[in-house]
Amino acid sequence: MTAPREIIDLIDRFARNSDSYRSGNYNETQVRREFIDPFFKCLGWDIDNASGFAEAYKDVIHEDAIKVGGVTKAPDYCFCVGGTRKFFLEAKRPSINLKLDPEPAFQLRRYAWSAKLPLSVLTDFEEFAVYDCRIKPAQTDKATAARVRYLT
Numbered sequence: 001m002t003a004p005r006e007i008i009d010l011i012d013r014f015a016r017n018s019d020s021y022r023s024g025n026y027n028e029t030q031v032r033r034e035f036i037d038p039f040f041k042c043l044g045w046d047i048d049n050a051s052g053f054a055e056a057y058k059d060v061i062h063e064d065a066i067k068v069g070g071v072t073k074a075p076d077y078c079f080c081v082g083g084t085r086k087f088f089l090e091a092k093r094p095s096i097n098l099k100l101d102p103e104p105a106f107q108l109r110r111y112a113w114s115a116k117l118p119l120s121v122l123t124d125f126e127e128f129a130v131y132d133c134r135i136k137p138a139q140t141d142k143a144t145a146a147r148v149r150y151l152t
Contacts, residue, residue, distance in 0.1 A: 035125040109137035
């Protein structure tokens with residue numbers, strides 16, 4: 001199966017400018033707007049709520065609110081079907097090494113564990129890490145703990 005042209009174009013653009021994106025000056029908001037949002041739009045998700053659904057029925061909730069250890073936290077994206085949360089996606093800037101850095105993985109897993117979501121995704125667009133979030137996260141876990149798939 002071939003990826004849609006739009007996704008191939010995003011991958012090519014990222015590859016052409018990857019040194020700049022990995023420099024540390026390229027931030028999370030930029031990667032979200034320029035790569036992650038268009039990527040998920042290509043996959044059919046209504047990232048901008050173009051359908052005009054009420055809050056309870058949006059496909060994607062940006063900065064969703066969940067309680068984690070008694071404190072309200074905000075995963076970058078919450079993907080929903082029929083008003084039911086299905087998975088979180090936490091975005092990071094491309095200068096962060098998602099393959100090895102345990103902190104972003106712990107953050108994502110803690111969000112999803114608290115929301116009782118079985119699966120969630122961590123990405124900087126260059127890397128996608130999928131986690132089984134039914135396994136309770138621990139601050140001492142390595143980035144590979146509960147990771148079921150890692151893609152570049």
